[in-house]
Amino acid sequence: MQAAEWDDRYRDAELVWSAGPNMFVEQHCRDLPVGRAIDLAAGEGRNAIWLAERGWDATAVDYSSVAIDKVRQIAERRGVAITSEVADLSVYEPTPGGYDLVVVAYLQLVDDELTPILRKAAAAVSPGGRLVLVSHDLTNIEHGYGGPQHPSVLTTPDQVVAAIGDALTVDVAEVAERHVQTDDGRKTALDTLVVAHRST
Ligand SMILES: C[S@@+](CC[C@H](N)C(=O)[O-])C[C@H]1O[C@@H](n2cnc3c(N)ncnc32)[C@H](O)[C@@H]1O
Numbered sequence: 001m002q003a004a005e006w007d008d009r010y011r012d013a014e015l016v017w018s019a020g021p022n023m024f025v026e027q028h029c030r031d032l033p034v035g036r037a038i039d040l041a042a043g044e045g046r047n048a049i050w051l052a053e054r055g056w057d058a059t060a061v062d063y064s065s066v067a068i069d070k071v072r073q074i075a076e077r078r079g080v081a082i083t084s085e086v087a088d089l090s091v092y093e094p095t096p097g098g099y100d101l102v103v104v105a106y107l108q109l110v111d112d113e114l115t116p117i118l119r120k121a122a123a124a125v126s127p128g129g130r131l132v133l134v135s136h137d138l139t140n141i142e143h144g145y146g147g148p149q150h151p152s153v154l155t156t157p158d159q160v161v162a163a164i165g166d167a168l169t170v171d172v173a174e175v176a177e178r179h180v181q182t183d184d185g186r187k188t189a190l191d192t193l194v195v196a197h198r199s200t
Helices: 003-011 023-029 046-053 065-077 111-123 157-164
Strands: 036-040 057-062 083-086 099-105 125-136 169-182 185-197
Touching (some): 023 046, 023 099, 057 065
C-alpha cells in the first residue's frame, strides 16, 4: 500500500488499530527505564502515545499524514506531549544511536524495502538501548488469524534477525501467539517477535 492508500484507510475509520499498545510492545517495554523512544511506522500512535504516557520522550513517524494528524489529536486529548513526523521510512534517517527504544510494529513491506529500514532502525538504538519489532509472521497465512494474505509482506524471525545485522544482540526471535477476540470467538494470530539490544 502507498501512503495515499493508508491515508484513505485512516480517514475512513475513527481508529483503525486499538487505542492501547500492542501486547508485545507493552510486555517488552513496560519495565524499561524511560528515555528517548521512536516508533517507526507509528500509524495512529497507539504505541508511541502509550510510551509518552509512561514518561518516554517519544517520537512517532509515519508517511500517512492522516495517521500523524490522528497521533497529534489523540496525544492532545490524552494530555501527553509527543514528537511526530510525516516521513517515508525509505528515506528517513533516525539519528544513529539516538534512541533508548526503537519500536517497529507491523510495518508490512517486501523484504527489499523492509531490510534497509530495519538496518536504520537497528543503527538508531543507543548503547544499552533496545529494538522491539513485531510483525505478521509468514506462518500466519496458514495457521493464524487475520493479517495481510500476501506472503511477500510477511516475515520470519530469521529474516528480521538477518535484516538487523550484527549491530545488536538478539534476546528474542520467535513466532509469538497473539489472541484476538472476534465475533466468532477467540482467534490466534501468529506474529514475528524480535527483541534486541545494543551492548553498553
Ligand atoms: C499496519 S500499520 C501499523 C501501524 C502501527 N505501527 C500500529 O501497530 O498500530 C502500518 C503502518 O506503516 C506505515 N508505512 C508503511 N510504509 C511506510 C513507509 N515507507 N514510511 C513510513 N510509514 C510507512 C503505514 O502508513 C501504516 O501506518
